Amino acid sequence: MTLTLKTPGPRSLPKWAKVPSGALLGLVLLLLFNLCFTDHFLSLQTLNINMTQVSTIVIVAVGMTMVIATGGIDLSVGSLMAISGALAPLIFGARTGLLAIPAIGMIVAIVLPILAASVGGVLNGTLVARFRIQPIVATLILFIAGRGVAQVLTNGNLQTFSHAGFRWLGLGKVLGIPFQVLLMLAIVLVAAWVMRSTLFGRYILATGGNERAARLAGIPVQRVKLAVYVICGALSGLAGLLVIAINSSADANLIGLGIELDAIAAVAVGGTLLTGGRARIVGTLVGALIIQLVRYTLLAHGVPDAAALVVKAGIILVAVYLQKREN
Amino acid sequence: MSESIPMNAGHLAQALAAPIARKRSRWHLLRTQGVLVALVLLIIFGATRYDNFLGAYNVLSLLRYNSMFGLIAVGMAFVIMTGGIDLSVGTTAALASVISALLSPRGVVLPLAAGVGAGALIGMINGLIITRLKILPFIVTLCTFLAAHGLALLFAGNQSVSVSWDSGFTEIGQGDFLGFPIPAWMGALAFIAGGLLLNFSAFGRTVLAIGGNEEAARLMGLPVDRVKFLTYLMSGALAGLAGVILASQFGAGQPNEGNGWELFAIAAVVVGGTRLTGGEGSIGSTLSGVLLLGLIFNILNFENGKGVISLSAYWQSVIRGVFLLIVVLLQARLAQKEHEAGG
Numbered sequence: 228m229t230l231t232l233k234t235p236g237p238r239s240l241p242k243w244a245k246v247p248s249g250a251l252l253g254l255v256l257l258l259l260f261n262l263c264f265t266d267h268f269l270s271l272q273t274l275n276i277n278m279t280q281v282s283t284i285v286i287v288a289v290g291m292t293m294v295i296a297t298g299g300i301d302l303s304v305g306s307l308m309a310i311s312g313a314l315a316p317l318i319f320g321a322r323t324g325l326l327a328i329p330a331i332g333m334i335v336a337i338v339l340p341i342l343a344a345s346v347g348g349v350l351n352g353t354l355v356a357r358f359r360i361q362p363i364v365a366t367l368i369l370f371i372a373g374r375g376v377a378q379v380l381t382n383g384n385l386q387t388f389s390h391a392g393f394r395w396l397g398l399g400k401v402l403g404i405p406f407q408v409l410l411m412l413a414i415v416l417v418a419a420w421v422m423r424s425t426l427f428g429r430y431i432l433a434t435g436g437n438e439r440a441a442r443l444a445g446i447p448v449q450r451v452k453l454a455v456y457v458i459c460g461a462l463s464g465l466a467g468l469l470v471i472a473i474n475s476s477a478d479a480n481l482i483g484l485g486i487e488l489d490a491i492a493a494v495a496v497g498g499t500l501l502t503g504g505r506a507r508i509v510g511t512l513v514g515a516l517i518i519q520l521v522r523y524t525l526l527a528h529g530v531p532d533a534a535a536l537v538v539k540a541g542i543i544l545v546a547v548y549l550q551k552r553e554n
Numbered sequence: 555m556s557e558s559i560p561m562n563a564g565h566l567a568q569a570l571a572a573p574i575a576r577k578r579s580r581w582h583l584l585r586t587q588g589v590l591v592a593l594v595l596l597i598i599f600g601a602t603r604y605d606n607f608l609g610a611y612n613v614l615s616l617l618r619y620n621s622m623f624g625l626i627a628v629g630m631a632f633v634i635m636t637g638g639i640d641l642s643v644g645t646t647a648a649l650a651s652v653i654s655a656l657l658s659p660r661g662v663v664l665p666l667a668a669g670v671g672a673g674a675l676i677g678m679i680n681g682l683i684i685t686r687l688k689i690l691p692f693i694v695t696l697c698t699f700l701a702a703h704g705l706a707l708l709f710a711g712n713q714s715v716s717v718s719w720d721s722g723f724t725e726i727g728q729g730d731f732l733g734f735p736i737p738a739w740m741g742a743l744a745f746i747a748g749g750l751l752l753n754f755s756a757f758g759r760t761v762l763a764i765g766g767n768e769e770a771a772r773l774m775g776l777p778v779d780r781v782k783f784l785t786y787l788m789s790g791a792l793a794g795l796a797g798v799i800l801a802s803q804f805g806a807g808q809p810n811e812g813n814g815w816e817l818f819a820i821a822a823v824v825v826g827g828t829r830l831t832g833g834e835g836s837i838g839s840t841l842s843g844v845l846l847l848g849l850i851f852n853i854l855n856f857e858n859g860k861g862v863i864s865l866s867a868y869w870q871s872v873i874r875g876v877f878l879l880i881v882v883l884l885q886a887r888l889a890q891k892e893h894e895a896g897g
Binding site for chain 1: 824
């Protein structure tokens with residue numbers, strides 16, 4: 228069994244780094260346009276702004292790519308971000324017992340929120356894998372309830388804080404590159420490696436490609452599905468921490484609001500099949516960059532954010548249509 | 555709509571849908587009618603626990619407010635029964651609320667028509683792209699969700715638009731007719747028309763046939779694309795109407811409202827026992843689903859009023875979510891039993 232799985236088939240196991248040519252062309256055109264017509268585009272500051280803004284979307288979208296590759300979807304990512312983002316300030320604000328020691332407080336304030344978001348992923352995964360509930364409905368539950376939990380935790384209030392360690396998570400730099408950009412790149416690389424070179428990655432694609440066949444081939448389909456939702460939850464938790472770290476404040480009403488759409492859009496534009504069976508992690512990164520650059524370009528040229536929404540809608544449709552014709 | 559479908563095609567659709575109707579076991583009955591039982595239990599609970607729960611004021615304001623969700627849920631139910639989904643209804647309603655608020659000084663008819671028309675237009679775009687370009691409904695309506703939100707913000711200039719209070723426009727949402735709120739009349743009419751359409755027309759049969767097996771329905775010569783197009787058109791127009799009511803009831807067109815309405819509508823349809831894979835469903839259960847979700851919030855308010863507990867409005871979404879979880883788990887279990895029972 229292991230042998231057959233490791234032998235790439237003609238369609239089911241594609242090249243991991245392949246990005247749809249349309250998406251690459253779009254990215255290049257956007258870059259060229261900006262180089263010619265946008266002032267100060269070619270500066271480190273512009274690069275940093277765009278990369279920082281895109282990093283949370285990419286981190287969430289990587290998890291979403293894995294979920295979608297199994298034929299699922301996760302609508303709850305924004306709410307899980309809110310839970311994690313609301314939880315962290317409560318922990319390092321506590322300053323009691325062991326939490327009063329800065330290092331321990333910081334570690335707990337990072338680990339616990341991510342764990343909480345992962346528990347959300349466990350619920351999603353259990354509903355989908357064990358109870359065979361359609362992913363849209365299963366994750367709709369936490370989409371609704373998760374943000375409520377975050378709001379109840381904070382009573383809907385804005386939490387502001389000043390915490391050197393957390394500020395570094397959001398604004399710190401390593402060799403001039405923002406820390407979260409490095410984190411994003413590391414996550415993309417690890418995820419791409421998982422999809423390309425591990426049995427787990429192959430299991431994900433097999434599950435999404437033909438679940439029945441995968442089951443018959445002895446692949447632990449239920450556990451694979453559970454795992455992708457947990458991974459997606461954990462990455463959402465991490466993204467929630469980054470968002471509050473950038474602002475040094477947490478607003479449970481706003482953290483991650485609408486990010487599920489951005490993430491799904493990035494996945495779709497990046498060439499991952501929305502029906503499952505094909506994952507393009509690097510494509511997702513390119514997709515997120517395109518969506519971010521479109522918004523930046525329109526804003527830099529005085530087009531309101533609202534119009535950018537309409538443009539984004541058009542881009543997703545065109546991307547999915549081209550992807551469909553390709554097949 | 556039904557006249558446009560050839561008679562023989564209608565009979566074929568009926569023949570196709572008939573076995574679904576015959577194979578009903580008690581599990582199926584429990585799954586589809588359980589929501590009604592829950593609704594009755596919740597009403598009894600409320601009526602015995604709180605004064606004024608069944609008072610005219612509470613009942614009428616509950617109906618006035620939830621009629622918007624009812625209208626959207628009717629359209630959503632039809633779309634879901636074809637096996638599709640419409641995520642664009644919430645922001646379509648927001649767009650319609652802005653357009654009707656902008657036109658509200660011109661009387662009642664023009665803003666009403668413009669709001670419903672804008673919704674219908676979004677629905678037509680959804681339907682055309684889904685049936686012609688064959689892109690997943692989920693993606694198409696996600697895109698129109700974004701586009702409608704963007705258009706609403708553009709038209710409104712990023713802020714809410716006050717309506718005119720002199721033109722009679724506010725009567726649509728705030729007025730009464732024969733002692734019953736006008737929005738509730740509209741909602742009731744939509745549910746009755748929807749129920750008749752689903753159960754007694756070739757259109758309704760074709761909707762169920764498409765959801766049951768689209769390829770088979772196509773091979774039988776049913777007008778699959780046209781019927782799918784019409785369900786999205788209907789969903790969009792009803793969302794537009796809900797948006798007009800929103801603007802009229804609260805005195806403002808609100809470009810940022812409606813976010814999450816689509817999920818409320820989906821939840822109501824699911825709570826009502828309709829499976830998201832299509833092929834079956836009931837308009838009556840959808841109504842029960844809407845009322846059930848609305849009642850939860852209502853009861854929460856009463857409970858706070860008694861002063862025994864003090865739950866913030868944020869608990870509303872938590873409780874709704876937990877409720878949805880319980881319903882979904884029960885339905886999964888019942889569907890399994892139904893399957894084992896061979897029906």
